[in-house]
Amino acid sequence: MTKRIIAILFSVLLIVSVAVIPASAAGESVGYSYRFDDNANLLSDAEEQALNNTLYEVCAKCNCNIVFFTANDLYGATFTHTGTAQDYTQRYYETCCGVNTDGVVVGLVLSDEDGDRQVLVYGSGKCVKRLSDEESEDIRTDAINNHNPDSYGYYEFLNAIALGVKEAVPPHVKWYMLPFSFLIGFVIAMIILRILKSQLKSVKMERGAVNYVRPGSMNVTAARDTYLYSTVSRTARPKESSSSGGSSHSSGGGSYSGGGSKF
Amino acid sequence: MAVHEYKCPCCSGALAFDSSVQKLKCPFCDTEFEVEAVKAYDEDLKNEGTDNLDWDTDAGTQWTVDEATDLRSYICQSCGGEIVGDEYTAATDCPFCGNHAIIMQQFSGALKPDYVIPFKLDKEAAKAEYVKHLKGKFLLPKVFKDENHIDEIKGIYVPFWLFDSNADADIRFRATRTRAWSDSDYNYVETSYFSVYRAGYIGFDHVPVDGSTRMADDLMESVEPYNFSDAVEFQTAYLSGYFADKYDVSAEQSIGRANERIKTSTEDAFRDTVKGYATVTPEYSSVRLHDGKTKYAFYPVWLLNTTYKDEKFTFAMNGQTGKFVGNLPTDKGKFWKVAALITAVAGAVIYAGMWIAQLM
Structure with missing residues (x-):
């Protein structure tokens, strides 16, 4: 029995290794590409080259497509869109890489549908799960607060976003999920063992005397069901929001996670 | 005190009740007899005069007051050996010759049971059920299963008080119904509360309550139910070959448990008439018993004992239906x-x- 259990435990470790090690080692971008389209001409050639180098590393680390672009406004696109910065960014990605392909798109629009400057970070395909809405917001917030282009320039701003993507998007499971997984496993074990243990207990007091009711002896002589009062409780329905964590949403094409921030 | 046993008209061996043929059978010459025939024959033998094998001897020391209160000694009518029991022993085996002995004094006067359900299943059936009971228990220690030894198997007639009663009931429940709907902004749940009243009556027959403190109450209730249609008027002949105790818990002392069971089942029965609600919670209950009668009966139980790691495990099988119960040990390591x-x-x-x- 002990040997069998040790063998099974080794098998479990093997399963975890098989699942985790390749995911951790995923560093090659087989079949994936990266691109930076500076349509708004915000970066110098040297900055553009430096950012491309960063995107190359991001693409390899994240094992997905990486698309960065800048745009002065939402006009003059070669693709159709609904006129919002969100839809513009998502259609831009689909034009470059296709619908629902694995990738991250970062758009910097200087004048969106409201005339505001906006940065948008979306995940597509398997990156919908890897880049949650919260993580997208964290990347945008960090860049806006700590690498604001008005103070540090657009290269610094976009590079900070690229590094944020490089940190967040590779396959990852938060560290505390490991003990949490085994805690759930322990709860499952206790439920199963409780069922198995109940097989060993067959002695208990009878609850009543249902086996000794005289057949046909029961008679209901009075029955009244009286309505008293009612209460109504109300709970708000969950709304689909671009800032809600972990959800995927679509505005016509594929599904995306993430969102945009005006600044 | 006198001990009674039924003797074989053919060879004078001690007869035993055979549950498989529902007759008295001589274990020595295998002759079978109807219970009534043996009873009549026994009456004839009584008219010839019975042996008086009481001895008056000064040997031995005096019992203490406590021992004298609890212990009873009887003389085996087959071999003259002394059978030591206690004040509740009603049927037992002679430790010297193995003959079955019935202590007649335990059934005299008001102590005589009204009914007995004779054993329908024999010792072999009990052994087979025990083996079946151990199967399919994943956490049962392997050693316990493999050794599979039984220290002792005894067929015992257990004294039960049987309660017959009619119950009038007035019960009020608080019940709820729920309705759910949604609009674009909210989910709504409407809960409607009702007062549900039920009144009526219900009857119970032969609700058994264990009349022996030597039998664990939960063990005895676990082998239920018994089918009273097999009960017959009590005759000591049915006890031959089995052990029996007379009651040491009076009918008055058993009333509380009988009331508890009857009240619970009455409430359950009326609860089952309340339908169409999401929740039903009892708020008030009044159960009034009347026409209550009590009977004294012997019910058949096979008791099996075994020991594992110095702990005693007791199993019981309903001698009428074969229902087998008994808690088993857990393999903690496993x-x-x-x-x-x-x-x-x-x-x-x-x-x-x-x-x-x-x-x-």
Whole structure:
């Protein structure tokens, strides 16, 4: 029995290794590409080259497509869109890489549908799960607060976003999920063992005397069901929001996670 | 005190009740007799005069007051050996010759049972049910299962008080119904509250309550139910070959348990008439018993004892229906090994699943 259990435990470790090690080692971008389209001409050639180098590393680390672009406004696109910065960014990605392909798109629009400057970070395909809405917001917030282009320039701003993507998007499971997984496993074990243990207990007091009711002896002589009062409780329905964590949403094409921030 | 046993008209051996043929059978010459025939024959023998084998001897020391209160000694009518029992022993075996002895004094006057359900199943059936009881129990220690030894098997007529009663009931429940709907902004749940009243009556027959403190109440209730249609008027002949105790819990002392069971089942029965609600909670209950009668009966139970790691385990089988019960020990080592195994496998699968979800 002990040997069998040790063998099974080794098998479990093997399963975890098989699942985790390749995911951790995923560093090659087989079949994936990266691109930076500076349509708004915000970066110098040297900055553009430096950012491309960063995107190359991001693409390899994240094992997905990486698309960065800048745009002065939402006009003059070669693709159709609904006129919002969100839809513009998502259609831009689909034009470059296709619908629902694995990738991250970062758009910097200087004048969106409201005339505001906006940065948008979306995940597509398997990156919908890897880049949650919260993580997208964290990347945008960090860049806006700590690498604001008005103070540090657009290269610094976009590079900070690229590094944020490089940190967040590779396959990852938060560290505390490991003990949490085994805690759930322990709860499952206790439920199963409780069922198995109940097989060993067959002695208990009878609850009543249902086996000794005289057949046909029961008679209901009075029955009244009286309505008293009612209460109504109300709970708000969950709304689909671009800032809600972990959800995927679509505005016509594929599904995306993430969102945009005006600044 | 006098001990009675039924003698074989053919060879004078001690007769025993054979549950398989529902007759008295001589274990020596295998002749079978109807219970009524043996009873009549026994009356004839009584008219010839009975042996008086009481001895008056000064040997031995005096029993203490407590011992004298609890112990009873009887003389075996087959071999003259002394059978020591207690004040509740009603039927037993002679430790010297093995003959079955029935202590007639325990059934005299008001102490005589009204009914007896004769054994329908024999010792072999009890052994077979015990083996079946051990099967399919994953956490049962392997040693317990493999050794499979039984220290003792006894067929015992257990004294029960049977309660017949009619019950009038007035019961009020608080019940709720729920209705749910939604609009674009909210989910709504409407809960309607009702007062539900039921009144009526119900009857109970032969609700048994264990009349012996020597039998665990939960063990005796676990082998229920008994089918009273097999009960016959009590005759001591049915006790031959089995053990029996007279009651040491009076009918008055058993009333509380009978009331508890009857009240619970009455409330349950009227609760079952309340339909169409999401929840039903009893608020008020009044159960009034009348026409209550009590009977005294002997019910057949096979008791099996075994010992594992110095702990005694007792099993019981309903001698009429064959229902077998008894708690079994847990293999604690196996319990924690399996717990560790399931925790490891389930935890790993869940964690791997999280990674796979990231990769997919």
